[in-house]
Amino acid sequence: MGHIRLGKLPRAKRWAEVVDLLGLGAGSAAVAAATLDAAEADLRSAPQDPAVLHAFWLLTQLPDAARSDDFASALRDLGVQVEGAPSVAELGAALTQAIDRHALAQRNKSDLGEMAQLAAVQSLTGLLQSRVPTLFGTTPDDVRSEVAKLATEKQFGSLAKEFFADFSQRFLTYYTSRELPSHVGRDRAFPELTAHDAFNQALDVHCQQASRIVETFAGTWYSKSRFEKTLTPERTAGFIGYALTKMRRELKRGD
Amino acid sequence: MSSSPPRSVHHVACGSAAHGAPEAALCLQLHGTSPSLSVDIAGLDQQLMTRVAPRFRDLIRLASYVLVADQAVSRGGEDTLDLGKRWRRDFKFVVGVEDLDAWDRDEMRQVLESTLHTLTDDFFSFEFVPQLDSEPEQLNFGAVGDDPFLPLEGFESVQLFSGGMDSFTGAAEEILGNDRDVILVSHRSASKTWKLQRDLIDDLRQRAPSRRVLHVAVNMAKHAKELRRERTQRSRSFLYAALAGTVANLVGLDFIRFYENGIVGMNLPVLPQVIGTRATRTTHPEVLRGFAKILSLLSPQPMRVENPFEFLSRAEVAGRLNDAGAIDLLSKTVSCAHVHKSSTMHPHCGVCSQCVDRRISMLAAGFAEHDPAEAYAVDILRGQHPSGETDVLKERDRTMIIGYVDAADRFRDLASPLQLQHRYPEVTRAIPGLTERYGVDADEALRRVYEVHKRHGEGVDRAIAALFDPETLRALRRPNGIPADSLPALLGARGLGASGCPQQQEEALEIVPADAKHVFRRQGQNWTLKYRGGKPLIMNHTKGLNYISFLLRHPGEELTALALIDLDEGREIGSHALSTSFSIDEETLSSVRGKMQELQADLAQAEEYYDYAEAERLRGEIEKLEDYVRREAGLGGKARRESPEQKRARTSVSNAITRAIRAVRKEHPAFADYLKLQIQTGFFLQYRDTNTHWVL
Numbered sequence: 001m002g003h004i005r006l007g008k009l010p011r012a013k014r015w016a017e018v019v020d021l022l023g024l025g026a027g028s029a030a031v032a033a034a035t036l037d038a039a040e041a042d043l044r045s046a047p048q049d050p051a052v053l054h055a056f057w058l059l060t061q062l063p064d065a066a067r068s069d070d071f072a073s074a075l076r077d078l079g080v081q082v083e084g085a086p087s088v089a090e091l092g093a094a095l096t097q098a099i100d101r102h103a104l105a106q107r108n109k110s111d112l113g114e115m116a117q118l119a120a121v122q123s124l125t126g127l128l129q130s131r132v133p134t135l136f137g138t139t140p141d142d143v144r145s146e147v148a149k150l151a152t153e154k155q156f157g158s159l160a161k162e163f164f165a166d167f168s169q170r171f172l173t174y175y176t177s178r179e180l181p182s183h184v185g186r187d188r189a190f191p192e193l194t195a196h197d198a199f200n201q202a203l204d205v206h207c208q209q210a211s212r213i214v215e216t217f218a219g220t221w222y223s224k225s226r227f228e229k230t231l232t233p234e235r236t237a238g239f240i241g242y243a244l245t246k247m248r249r250e251l252k253r254g255d
Numbered sequence: 256m257s258s259s260p261p262r263s264v265h266h267v268a269c270g271s272a273a274h275g276a277p278e279a280a281l282c283l284q285l286h287g288t289s290p291s292l293s294v295d296i297a298g299l300d301q302q303l304m305t306r307v308a309p310r311f312r313d314l315i316r317l318a319s320y321v322l323v324a325d326q327a328v329s330r331g332g333e334d335t336l337d338l339g340k341r342w343r344r345d346f347k348f349v350v351g352v353e354d355l356d357a358w359d360r361d362e363m364r365q366v367l368e369s370t371l372h373t374l375t376d377d378f379f380s381f382e383f384v385p386q387l388d389s390e391p392e393q394l395n396f397g398a399v400g401d402d403p404f405l406p407l408e409g410f411e412s413v414q415l416f417s418g419g420m421d422s423f424t425g426a427a428e429e430i431l432g433n434d435r436d437v438i439l440v441s442h443r444s445a446s447k448t449w450k451l452q453r454d455l456i457d458d459l460r461q462r463a464p465s466r467r468v469l470h471v472a473v474n475m476a477k478h479a480k481e482l483r484r485e486r487t488q489r490s491r492s493f494l495y496a497a498l499a500g501t502v503a504n505l506v507g508l509d510f511i512r513f514y515e516n517g518i519v520g521m522n523l524p525v526l527p528q529v530i531g532t533r534a535t536r537t538t539h540p541e542v543l544r545g546f547a548k549i550l551s552l553l554s555p556q557p558m559r560v561e562n563p564f565e566f567l568s569r570a571e572v573a574g575r576l577n578d579a580g581a582i583d584l585l586s587k588t589v590s591c592a593h594v595h596k597s598s599t600m601h602p603h604c605g606v607c608s609q610c611v612d613r614r615i616s617m618l619a620a621g622f623a624e625h626d627p628a629e630a631y632a633v634d635i636l637r638g639q640h641p642s643g644e645t646d647v648l649k650e651r652d653r654t655m656i657i658g659y660v661d662a663a664d665r666f667r668d669l670a671s672p673l674q675l676q677h678r679y680p681e682v683t684r685a686i687p688g689l690t691e692r693y694g695v696d697a698d699e700a701l702r703r704v705y706e707v708h709k710r711h712g713e714g715v716d717r718a719i720a721a722l723f724d725p726e727t728l729r730a731l732r733r734p735n736g737i738p739a740d741s742l743p744a745l746l747g748a749r750g751l752g753a754s755g756c757p758q759q760q761e762e763a764l765e766i767v768p769a770d771a772k773h774v775f776r777r778q779g780q781n782w783t784l785k786y787r788g789g790k791p792l793i794m795n796h797t798k799g800l801n802y803i804s805f806l807l808r809h810p811g812e813e814l815t816a817l818a819l820i821d822l823d824e825g826r827e828i829g830s831h832a833l834s835t836s837f838s839i840d841e842e843t844l845s846s847v848r849g850k851m852q853e854l855q856a857d858l859a860q861a862e863e864y865y866d867y868a869e870a871e872r873l874r875g876e877i878e879k880l881e882d883y884v885r886r887e888a889g890l891g892g893k894a895r896r897e898s899p900e901q902k903r904a905r906t907s908v909s910n911a912i913t914r915a916i917r918a919v920r921k922e923h924p925a926f927a928d929y930l931k932l933q934i935q936t937g938f939f940l941q942y943r944d945t946n947t948h949w950v951l
Contacts, residue, residue, distance in 0.1 A: 003487070003535045003607075004655070005487065020932060021932070024932065030946055097684075109339075110340060118680040125676045170527055175528075177526040178336075178654075181526070181658060182650040182651075184745065186744045196661070216866070217868065238864075243864075
């Protein structure tokens, strides 16, 4: 029990530069750019994954659910099964279950879907944990109130920024973590575990910085689409494709 | 919206459904003269077969069929990089069952499909048909060695038993600590594992002669080579739960128990590449919840599937084994995930996730003397084989060890339960199972998971910190230093330093900060170069080094050769690299026009998604390029030829840089490789790496 399956990057030509750069201890921006070149087709396929789409589409629906008279009931209408007004932990769990059920019903999910599912919970948790009051304990009403605030242009822009930063970071490290650890140790490109961690932190920062590009328009897109009642899964898929194209270019541009 | 191409569906026809199944279907048959598999259950009298309710016989058959299908279809191998397309398979089962009413209902199909999906990542669908075969069936009960058949009345617990540390601790705790009669349910696979299980049970019986311990073991044999294509067996715990549930039903108990520490049970990913069930969910809380639902639908009363070690780390489980008075038997248990690689002398491979965790956890728990290094084929603490050979780690082993320690560090640094949810959103998948099983809310369930992970991280940290004790390091040191594959050398930062020899003092650089990792600095007629914190190189001045230095100063910028010559000769270049470029040639003109088309397409998209800022920027870019073409291109927008001066400059600068890199190569080949990879020469010159900070 407790088996873990680890893979390596293929020794195919398109991955050679990533392997070389990691072996040379190159910076995270250069590695990100090379990884995006090698995995470009993979990233382009993301909007077609039903779990990627459903994960982000649910994020677009949560703020209005929180603004309705009955938050829990509105969540259940979205397939997010909660008993009452949820805490952050309960909302995260229900969101995960909803995306799992959707993928199961579609009989279709890729690793990208799992990454997006995780990024959705991560981005929402990240924003909420920094905003809900903790001094006297968080009440479900605090959570509802903070989720409702995400309906503004600015706040949704922040949520989208976090989602695409987290998703991009997961996407890049999905590949680099197949190679990076084998370059850790004495006489290797990353002579210490802290150098390995520093590389990953720099990659994370790189993704966070790149995701600012999404923040600038995601809020406007959300706000306009919400007003025009065009926040459909189809329109959302187009937006995801556009946002990922912007992320890819920004990440390749370096810092 | 377009969708990805559908994955291929694997049709599986089982039992009676195999008759007349489509040719492409995988037919699995326990009945008849040439069955595709047989299931032997040792420890139960054959006469008991008639006491097993038909729906539970169906359950054991179904779980066996699922496990065989799981092994018959490849997931694509470890290094397949297709976003999990082959990893997640799509199975459509048609299964013959004795008790059609028990199985042919939506509730049962839904719980089977969702539980098996969580367990394996595969997609399942089930159709049930009557099982009509009257031919003999290869589902047998029989004896275990010399064990007498025990009457089934009075047993107090049914629990899974692999012979690993956790399940043995569970058995010891119940039999020795709580004085209970238990039924231990095992998978009888390799003969060495079987012997191990038998020996451990004999030890327990000897220590508690008044207690009754019944050992029940399932062995499934597949009678065709094509049923053995996939080794991962993610569905295997369904068969164990099915057998344990059947036995519990026989003896009238309303629960079964798995014993697995909370870290392995949850199996949060050690590395980002570990997506979904690349980390097993054999005893994941959500899977156990699903097993409980399946068993409850088949049983007269609600069934519980418990894991008493769900909130304990492995180090804490060892403490429980000690409390049960059986820590001396720890060395006889085997936790290794690579059983097929084990030997009598070295039952642990030493490098799988289980071995790494066990080795470090026993150090953390203070029970290392009961977990001898000799039992491990690779001793990761010393970085050597028992033979003394020190080049022992394969790349995959190194990845596992780094991932394990890195994950433990992250757990240690967690500040709150919500931070666990933020950093490991996978944890949310476990919450419903835990809230249901323990009757707590989601916050409390998350808190308990957080606490066990935090304690695990702190324990690993303590154990590893002890490895850096000066005395321990001295003991590790060989004439040529500490072995490179030893844990201290792998993790250097915890006190060892990059050289692996703490006493070794590197000469401090006088002209640059001592801690600077990357240096490319000129002082008079000499250059001091330093790469990745290595030994500094002192080189004579050349124009090539100067050109490289300018490029390093402008990472990511494209500079012309003339611009570099300007810089070398002390002239300023304009604010934009293109401002000093020479007249445009055909290649550049074509490239610029391509870029303009790309920008036009981007502009259309930006407008569609209300990306006003980007749209404005793109319009500006397009205008700039239009101006540029108008200014630089010849009459009618045609390209001009490169002038002799421009060509001379391009050749001269590129050659100078090539010579400089060649000189660096003599002293530091890796640095030269890096420069060659990162510096683009030719029409435009560029240093590509925008992330490395140079002291210039």
